[in-house]
Amino acid sequence: MATDNTPTVGFIGLGAMGMGMARSLLRAGFDVRGYDVNPAAVEAFRTDGGKAAESAADAARQAGVLIVMVLNAEQADDALFGSGNAAAALQAAGPSPLVILCSTVSPAYAQRTAQRLAGMGIAYLDAPVSGGVTRAAEGALSVMASGSPQAFDEAAPVLDALSANVYRLGDAPGQGSAMKLVNQVLAGIHTAAAAEAIAFGAKLGIDPKQAYDVICSSAGASWMFEDRVPHILAGDYTPRSAIEIWIKDLGIILDAGKENRFPLPLAATAHQLFMMAAAAGYGRLDDSAVVKVFEKIADFHVVSPENNPTDQP
Amino acid sequence: MATDNTPTVGFIGLGAMGMGMARSLLRAGFDVRGYDVNPAAVEAFRTDGGKAAESAADAARQAGVLIVMVLNAEQADDALFGSGNAAAALQAAGPSPLVILCSTVSPAYAQRTAQRLAGMGIAYLDAPVSGGVTRAAEGALSVMASGSPQAFDEAAPVLDALSANVYRLGDAPGQGSAMKLVNQVLAGIHTAAAAEAIAFGAKLGIDPKQAYDVICSSAGASWMFEDRVPHILAGDYTPRSAIEIWIKDLGIILDAGKENRFPLPLAATAHQLFMMAAAAGYGRLDDSAVVKVFEKIADFHVVSPENNPTDQP
Numbered sequence: 001m002a003t004d005n006t007p008t009v010g011f012i013g014l015g016a017m018g019m020g021m022a023r024s025l026l027r028a029g030f031d032v033r034g035y036d037v038n039p040a041a042v043e044a045f046r047t048d049g050g051k052a053a054e055s056a057a058d059a060a061r062q063a064g065v066l067i068v069m070v071l072n073a074e075q076a077d078d079a080l081f082g083s084g085n086a087a088a089a090l091q092a093a094g095p096s097p098l099v100i101l102c103s104t105v106s107p108a109y110a111q112r113t114a115q116r117l118a119g120m121g122i123a124y125l126d127a128p129v130s131g132g133v134t135r136a137a138e139g140a141l142s143v144m145a146s147g148s149p150q151a152f153d154e155a156a157p158v159l160d161a162l163s164a165n166v167y168r169l170g171d172a173p174g175q176g177s178a179m180k181l182v183n184q185v186l187a188g189i190h191t192a193a194a195a196e197a198i199a200f201g202a203k204l205g206i207d208p209k210q211a212y213d214v215i216c217s218s219a220g221a222s223w224m225f226e227d228r229v230p231h232i233l234a235g236d237y238t239p240r241s242a243i244e245i246w247i248k249d250l251g252i253i254l255d256a257g258k259e260n261r262f263p264l265p266l267a268a269t270a271h272q273l274f275m276m277a278a279a280a281g282y283g284r285l286d287d288s289a290v291v292k293v294f295e296k297i298a299d300f301h302v303v304s305p306e307n308n309p310t311d312q313p
Numbered sequence: 314m315a316t317d318n319t320p321t322v323g324f325i326g327l328g329a330m331g332m333g334m335a336r337s338l339l340r341a342g343f344d345v346r347g348y349d350v351n352p353a354a355v356e357a358f359r360t361d362g363g364k365a366a367e368s369a370a371d372a373a374r375q376a377g378v379l380i381v382m383v384l385n386a387e388q389a390d391d392a393l394f395g396s397g398n399a400a401a402a403l404q405a406a407g408p409s410p411l412v413i414l415c416s417t418v419s420p421a422y423a424q425r426t427a428q429r430l431a432g433m434g435i436a437y438l439d440a441p442v443s444g445g446v447t448r449a450a451e452g453a454l455s456v457m458a459s460g461s462p463q464a465f466d467e468a469a470p471v472l473d474a475l476s477a478n479v480y481r482l483g484d485a486p487g488q489g490s491a492m493k494l495v496n497q498v499l500a501g502i503h504t505a506a507a508a509e510a511i512a513f514g515a516k517l518g519i520d521p522k523q524a525y526d527v528i529c530s531s532a533g534a535s536w537m538f539e540d541r542v543p544h545i546l547a548g549d550y551t552p553r554s555a556i557e558i559w560i561k562d563l564g565i566i567l568d569a570g571k572e573n574r575f576p577l578p579l580a581a582t583a584h585q586l587f588m589m590a591a592a593a594g595y596g597r598l599d600d601s602a603v604v605k606v607f608e609k610i611a612d613f614h615v616v617s618p619e620n621n622p623t624d625q626p
C-alpha cells in the first residue's frame with residue numbers, strides 16, 4: 001500500500017498494458033506522473049486522476065521510482081538515455097532512485113541497462129510482466145523479476161499494487177527477462193500450434209467447437225489453446241494481443257538464441273508462422289488470427305463464414 | 314458392467330497400454346481372450362485371470378467384440394486380415410460381430426478398415442484412446458470414437474470398463490482417428506516445446522526447477538509441460554511413453570497432412586526433434602528425453618549431473 005512516505009512514481013509508456021498498470025497504481029493511492037509519446041494517452045491518464053508529464057524526463061523529475069513499460073528495448077533506451085533523458089532527471093530527483101523496466105527485452109539488454117544505471121547511482125529491477133491487458137487493469141499481473149534485495153525492497157509497494165504474483169528470480173539483472181523469454185517461447189509456440197491443430201482438424205472434417213472441448217480436457221491442452229481458440233470459434237480477431245507482438249517477442253528470443261549460439265527450432269518455426277500472418281496483412285489482428293495463414297493458404301474456412309459475422313480481416 | 318449376456322471379448326495387443334486395458338475388462342467381469350505376438354505377455358495375462366489365445370484368430374474365435382490395440386495400422390491389418398486372420402474368425406463366431414480399433418491410425422486407414430469389415434458383416438468402432446499407461450490400467454482412458462449408433466450401443470459396456478470419458482465424434486469411421494491426430498499434433502509439439510524452452514532457460518542461467526514452477530502458473534503452461542518436465546528435473550528417462558511413439562504418431566500426422574495437402578510446419582519441426590533424439594540413441598527413452606538433443610548439441614546439462622543419478626542414456 002502507498003503511505004505518506006511513498007515516493008512519487010514516474011511512469012513511461014501508457015499503452016494498453018501500461019495504462020492499466022498506471023491506473024492500478026493510482027487506485028492504490030500512488031502519486032503517478034505518466035508520459036507517453038501519444039498525447040491522447042497522457043490526456044486520458046490525466047482524466048483518470050494521474051499527473052500528466054510533458055516528456056519522459058518530466059515523468060522522472062520528482063520520482064523516486066520510475067517504471068518503464070514501452071514496446072521494446074529501443075524505446076526504453078531512448079526514454080532513459082536518448083531523447084527522453086529520463087535517467088538523468090531521475091538521478092537529479094533525490095536519494096535512492098530506482099528504475100523498474102517491465103518491457104520484454106533481452107537478458108543482455110537488461111544487464112547492460114542495469115550497469116549503465118548503476119554508473120549513475122540508480123538501482124534497477126529487471127521486471128517483465130505477464131498476464132495481458134485485463135490483468136494489467138486489475139493490478140493482477142505476474143512479475144518475473146530479478147535485482148538486488150534493496151531494489152526489491154524499494155519496489156515492493158509498487159509491485160504489490162501491480163501484481164498478484166512476484167517471482168523472485170535472483171539478484172542478477174537479466175534473470176527476470178530470461179524467465180519471461182522462456183515463458184514466451186512456450187506461449188508463442190502454443191499459440192501457433194493451436195492454430196495449426198484446429199485448422200488441421202477442420203481440414204479432416206472435425207467440428208472445431210467439438211475439438212476445442214475434447215482438447216481442453218486432454219493431453220493436448222495448453223493455456224494459450226484454451227484462451228485463444230474461442231476467438232477463432234467466434235471469428236473475433238479484435239486484438240487482445242496482436243500478431244505483431246509475437247513477431248517482436250519471438251524475434252527477441254531468436255536474437256537471444258543467436259547471441260548464445262542456442263538453437264530454437266520450434267520458436268523459429270512459430271516466428272515464421274506469425275511472419276506469414278503479417279505478410280498476409282493480419283499483423284494488427286489478434287494473435288489467434290495466425291489461423292488465417294492456414295485458411296488462406298489452403299483456401300478454406302475453419303469455421304463457416306456465416307457463423308462468423310465479425311471475421312473481416 | 315458385464316452381465317450374463319455380456320459377450321466374450323477378444324483382445325489383440327497386450328503391450329503397456331493393451332495389458333492395462335485388458336485387465337480393466339477382467340476387473341469389470343468380462344470374459345477376455347487375450348493375444349499378443351509376445352508369448353510372455355499372453356502368459357502374464359493368463360496369470361491375471363485372462364484366457365490365453367494362441368493366435369489373433371483364436372482371440373476372436375468365441376468373441377462378440379474384438380478389441381485391437383496394436384502398435385500401428387500395419388500390425389492391425391496383419392492381425393485382422395493377414396497372418397492373424399482374426400476378422401474371418403470373428404465373422405464365424407456369431408451374430409453382430411464388432412471390431413473396436415484403439416490404435417492410433419490415420420483417418421483414411423480407419424475408413425478403409427471399416428469398409429472392408431462391413432463387407433464381411435462386421436461392425437466397426439474407430440476408437441483411439443488417450444491417457445497413457447496409468448489411466449489404461451485404471452480403466453480411466455479418454456476414448457475419441459466414431460461409428461454407427463449400433464456400434465456405439467454394442468461397445469458401450471466395454472467402453473464403460475475402459476474409460477472415464479467417451480467423446481462421440483460422429484457416425485463416420487475416421488472422425489475418432491482424426492480427433493486423436495489433432496490431440497497428438499498438440500501433445501507432440503508441446504512435449505518438444507517443453508524441452509526446447511527448459512533447455513533455453515537453463516542456457517540463460519535460469520534454474521529449471523524454478524522455471525517449472527513459474528511456467529506452470531503462467532501463460533506458457535501446457536498439460537505436457539506439467540507432466541513431462543518433472544522427468545527432466547529428476548533426470549529419470551524411464552519410458553512412460555517413448556520418443557519412438559512420437560516418431561510414429563507425428564509420422565502418421567504428417568502422412569495425413571501429405572494426403573490432404575495440408576501443411577503442418579510445427580508438427581514437422583517437432584517430428585524432426587524426436588528424430589534427432591532417436592538418431593542420438595534415445596529412441597526408447599521417455600519422450601521427455603528429447604531435451605537431450607539440446608544438451609548433446611550444446612554440450613551442457615539442463616540439470617547438473619550430480620543431481621541426476623539415474624540419467625544414464
